Amino acid sequence: MQDPEIENLLRRYRPLPPGEHLSGAIANSPGHQIAKSRKTWPWAIAAAALLTITLGLHGAVVPAPDASLAAETRRVAAIVEELGGAPGSDVMAEWIAQRERRAEQDARAERWTAVEMVHQ
Amino acid sequence: MTGYTKALDWRVSVSEEMGDAADDDRRRVVAGVYAESGPRLYRYALMILADRQDAEDVLHQVFAAVLTKRTLPPFDDEGAYFRTAVRNAAYSLLRKRRTARDAAELMLEPIGPGCSPAEQAALEQALRALPPEQREVVHLHVYEGMTFQEVASATAESINTVAARYRYALDKMRKMM
Numbered sequence: 001m002q003d004p005e006i007e008n009l010l011r012r013y014r015p016l017p018p019g020e021h022l023s024g025a026i027a028n029s030p031g032h033q034i035a036k037s038r039k040t041w042p043w044a045i046a047a048a049a050l051l052t053i054t055l056g057l058h059g060a061v062v063p064a065p066d067a068s069l070a071a072e073t074r075r076v077a078a079i080v081e082e083l084g085g086a087p088g089s090d091v092m093a094e095w096i097a098q099r100e101r102r103a104e105q106d107a108r109a110e111r112w113t114a115v116e117m118v119h120q
Numbered sequence: 121m122t123g124y125t126k127a128l129d130w131r132v133s134v135s136e137e138m139g140d141a142a143d144d145d146r147r148r149v150v151a152g153v154y155a156e157s158g159p160r161l162y163r164y165a166l167m168i169l170a171d172r173q174d175a176e177d178v179l180h181q182v183f184a185a186v187l188t189k190r191t192l193p194p195f196d197d198e199g200a201y202f203r204t205a206v207r208n209a210a211y212s213l214l215r216k217r218r219t220a221r222d223a224a225e226l227m228l229e230p231i232g233p234g235c236s237p238a239e240q241a242a243l244e245q246a247l248r249a250l251p252p253e254q255r256e257v258v259h260l261h262v263y264e265g266m267t268f269q270e271v272a273s274a275t276a277e278s279i280n281t282v283a284a285r286y287r288y289a290l291d292k293m294r295k296m297m
């Protein structure tokens with residue numbers, strides 16, 4: 001059998017066509033994978049978790065507003081009022097408030113020193 | 121507009137809508153793309169794999185993968201794109217395949233007068249005995265009418281390799297028949 005004969009033999013046949021069900025199977029399958037993509041949700045969950053962790057860390061690291069600063073401002077205002085609100089009294093009031101705060105810190109330090117001496 | 125270009129447009133609308141209308145569009149467009157190139161691609165996969173179920177699996181896999189992609193690289197020849205996708209999927213399946221296929225399952229159908237069951241059986245046996253690469257060259261050259269140069273482009277092989285595979289295939293078939 002020569003090559004042309006084999007080729008003619010091949011051409012009297014051809015590969016079988018696909019079954020009729022394959023068209024329906026192909027038409028039906030891809031849409032579910034698009035409309036109900038399962039790949040989206042893990043990323044969304046991961047993004048939400050990352051955001052939560054970031055916000056939590058931010059809250060833990062950034063300090064809250066200093067409460068003592070507000071208290072000192074109120075104390076300065078009270079002293080200014082006691083001084084009669086004359087010009088320059090705000091400078092005097094701030095100086096007095098600073099002296100009071102240092103005196104409190106010194107007194108607190110002395111108390112801690114006394115306590116430590118008692119324990120020793 | 122070709123079926124595949126429609127499919128690209130359709131994917132954009134699906135990603136925007138995700139609704140029932142997009143689902144209907146999807147069914148229509150997928151059916152159009154399959155009608156245009158599905159049977160030809162199936163026959164190509166069948167000749168590489170020599171198994172009808174595996175050929176269906178490959179086609180299913182290729183169409184599902186292409187039509188669910190959100191973005192695709194630009195390409196000019198959609199026929200070549202699908203043929204390459206089917207080829208890659210078929211050879212990938214061949215590498216994973218561990219069990220021998222049923223040789224009694226038919227792979228061919230007669231298309232002209234003078235065919236006999238005995239002749240068809242002998243031809244099928246001879247084709248099944250070929251390596252997939254040689255069956256592929258026989259298919260592209262004989263059944264798709266491609267020149268050796270076109271087969272070389274489609275398979276990313278040299279024209280000498282393609283011609284040699286065709287030569288070996290016919291020699292082996294001649295000895296078997």
